[in-house]
Amino acid sequence: MEIIRRKTDYAIRALIHLALHPHQETTTAEIAEEQEVPLEYLHKILQRLTHGNIVNSHRGAYGGLSLARDPEDINLLDIIETVQGKINMNKCFLGKNGCPRAPKCVFKSKWLQLEQKIAEFISQVTLQDLVDQVRQGGYQEKGGEGEG
């Protein structure tokens, strides 16, 4: 089971694209084509990133998108939570409709510990980190051979 949903994958690719093309308005269509992502779906995803104040949008002719903040100030946790929601380990183990003793439940603390570890790690990775790695050649612009 993958923790990162496809839409989050798309979001990250779009954000890397924006980071690689600063100082210009980039359209959703351009990103969709370059990253080979369904246009209308990408619209939805970018809307969420806009609402999450990760990208800025500009409507109308010659409009488009740009990063709302510096890539160093956008971390992976922001991105993930904005597009796919918070990562939880489990609602609660015991009890049918959510544990009736959640406040006292000792399992819960195990999950919270883990959730926090995950969040901590993910939030330390910034968009800039990813961009740097891309610049070092760690991926190709237009993938799709499906060989890996």
Added chain:
Amino acid sequence: MEIIRRKTDYAIRALIHLALHPHQETTTAEIAEEQEVPLEYLHKILQRLTHGNIVNSHRGAYGGLSLARDPEDINLLDIIETVQGKINMNKCFLGKNGCPRAPKCVFKSKWLQLEQKIAEFISQVTLQDLVDQVRQGGYQEKGGEGEG
């Protein structure tokens, strides 16, 4: 999005039940009733745990289930991977059908790092830990008020 699937939750509840009732054959029906889990579904889940050598099954009249190992030797990672499969962060970001440069991909290392952290933490939690916490009163035998 929850990382722990419902079936894994059921599995853990069943295993705790088995751990709390050692030295006897416990039937799936008994666990299903006590833990309020659909019987036929629980059958499937326990089959996986049997294949994963986490529980032993005994067919026929007066048959049933028991833990295949001591609760200290069963960890959460075993359970999760046995019932819901391996936890991955992402297949791969870049490229359409899986990243064609996976072996060189630098993103991959970020995900692998995180996967390992998660696995490390989860594998340190044993069934015995959970049972101990249950014994300390951290849950109630038959939940379901849905108040928590």
Added chain:
DNA sequence: TTATTGTGGACTATTTTAATCCACTTTACG
């Protein structure tokens, strides 16, 4: 005032997860 671009809501399709059904095998006990 028109072409371009994002917005937002409703909708459909696909995939995953959950749950059920049923015919079968094994086995203890009378």
Added chain:
DNA sequence: CGTAAAGTGGATTAAAATAGTCCACAATAA
């Protein structure tokens, strides 16, 4: 024996989550 009580395993269906599409609309620059 044979029968009732268990688990097994494959097929199927149901429900939920995710992915993707459609369309009418709003904003805006030329």
